[in-house]
Amino acid sequence: MKRGLLNALILLTFSGTSLLGQGQADNWFDQGNQLYKNEQYQAAIMRWEAVLESGVHSAAIYYNMANAYYHLSDLASSIYYYEKALMLNPEDTDVLNNRAYVQNALIDVIQPQPKTLFQKWDEASGQWLSLNQWAWIGILSMTFFVFWVMRFSWVYSSSAKRLSFVGSILSIALFMGALFFGAKTQAYVKDYRWAVVFQQEMSVRSGPRMSDEVLYDLHAGTKLRLLQQQDQWHEIELIDGRRGWVLSQAIKSL
């Protein structure tokens, strides 16, 4: 218990800043940017890879790598890193804009399946805030709850007591909400695992065997959702709802 608390405390104080080599990461990042400017895309990517290997990342570095891969005509890698950037920052207009460029050059066009309002809401709720944000909201609302309960017992006047009561009810409701959405986000992160096709051309089969019938072909750069895995095979689902089995080596999960 004590040790767990200590861990949590360390986590709290150091989360986000527990990065010893930040200066080095910045340095490499800038070097990569300079190389990109000089159109030495391969070298730039190597610098940025080094940053990632040091254990830190950001939406910007993934975006930069995706741009460099686009200039190297490696569309699959480009899409892969745009998607990585969007995972960290789903709203970034630069990323969305450049990804649209690359998507034009892809071979597959997959129209998303129309969704009901509930499905949309369900998916949106899973992506609303990050898991850590929900965790923080949970902690904060619990703190408020404790505060209001204490205040309730502290004050004497009925109006102050009423305020404390309402405050404690609201904050416990907020806590429950944070738990609910946190669990939803957790489920989303677990269920919605994505991958990008890296093989130039890949067959999607009806089952996890080479002898199974080929349903359709996919090409490099297509994003797909991973459902389940058996040995060397992944069951996938496209955003238009089509499913099938593919060889794991042909795809790279995000």
Place this chain on the structure above:
Amino acid sequence: MRSVKRYLLLILLVSIPVGLMAQVQFEAKVSKRKLGLNERLRVDFEMNQDGDNFEPPSFDGFRVLGGPNQSISNSWINGKRTYSKTYSFFLAPLKKGPITIGQAVIEIDDERYKSPPVEVIITEAVEIPKDGNNADYLASENVHLVAEVSNTNPYLNQAITVVYKLYVSNQVSITSNWREIDSPKYADFWSQTLDQKGQLKIYEGQYRGEDYRYVILRTTVLYPQKTGDLSIEPLTLDVPIDVRSNRRDFFGRFLTTRVNKTISAGRRTIKVKPLPQENRPSDFTGAVGSFDFDAEVSRTELDAQESLEYSLTVRGEGNLKLFELPKPQLPNAFEVYEPSRSDKVTTRTSGMRGSVSETYTLVPQNQGTFPLAPLSFSYFDPDAERYVTKKGGELLVSVINGPVVESRPQAEVNDLDKPNTSLRASERFEYIKLKTDWESIQPKPWFGTWAYWQWIIALLALLPFWFFVHWLRAKIQGDDQTRRDRNRKRLIAKYLKQAKDKQQDPGAFYAALERSLHLFLKSRLSLETSDLSKDNIRTLLQNKAVETTAIDQLIELLERCEQARYAPSTAVDVQNDFNRAQEVISKINPKKQ
């Protein structure tokens, strides 16, 4: 005598070269080399100088029907003497199989000469015994149609050539045209026939070890389309053959007999090997031969809505017309039209050669840089017996002007709710970002972990702790009753301190007491100063559920204070009133804290 000897020597010397020059020939000739058991064979032993003491061979395996018949021919032509002496035998074979006719011996000029042994093959009895001089028989023996197959064990789709040759021996001649009765049909083959144009060329050649003349009737290039044993149907011709007979016309020329003969090249079987399964590339479409592959675009820079041509070409040697060109995988922003195919293929005896190309017309719809995926083309090289994969150049097409994003909906879950309006704002490929904040690449999962719940529990644990502290403090400070007493004392001490100090001076005492009481009422009961009439105090205190006796006491005390200001009282009164004030304050002071 001596001169006679000399002359004799001279004659000898002169005659030796003559004898050497007229070389002795002694040969055995057979009318047929192959005959049925019920046929007859004639053997001639022919010599070109007169000889004696002819010893025929034993003719083992034959029965001698007639002979030896001796014939001599001697002729002088332009002073040159031709002499031949022949012993003929007619033989009937007694057994099947190859029989060797042994050597005959003749003595010429005291030398013994031997004829070479001759082997004949005796077959089954034939239906019609053939006469060696029969024109039909001669025609069939001296004209042969042969189908020569370049490779009887090719791979699937490997070119083979079938050459039809008509062999004609020197004994017969063909002077008029033949007629084709049955043309071969090449089922299970892709075939192309290369007919000889114009005059047939006559070649010299050998057929079963004998000198023949031959013509090439036709050459067919075949590409087997099936594996296993495939048969080539025979070519059958009706050939008029002129056979020289033994009769002569008035001028001594041999008379010829024309025989129409149906001859056919035998049926040939070709064993087609399948292409090896191992190492077969996934993009193999059946090309066999030796090829080059090329992919090119007509231009690499253009605007949207302009067109470019994208052509794939395979050139080389092999089954060019018999395979599919690779299908290009093109960016979705390109409108692609059906390809036009052009074949420039010539077929020679070695097979097809040339190029096959497919040209696609592409119209880009959006701006951007579009890499065209490299294409690969695989073929089987039958000579090297392995698969070869050729890559077509990776191409880059830049579309300079044009819309970035068509109204095409973004294929993303993320963007479903947001139309592409935000993307419209920027019509160019954005530059990279130069600043960033770092996050740990593997964020420690916190939500829902034990550590997280520990935090929640720790926060909730503050509440019992808080109440425990409360309770503990209450315990330290004593129970309710003592606390109330202490409170009262504290209040009394607080409000009546002034009055107590001035007990010696009744006037000042009462003034202080009154002020203290007013102060007490104001602070404790939230009464306004302006409203301190006695009736008002009473109603207010009654509203606050203060005991009536206490109110009465308070009112009385206040009245006494007023009176005392105008009519000074005794010290006893002062002490008495102070005690009463204490009592009133403790009574009015609300019990609930």
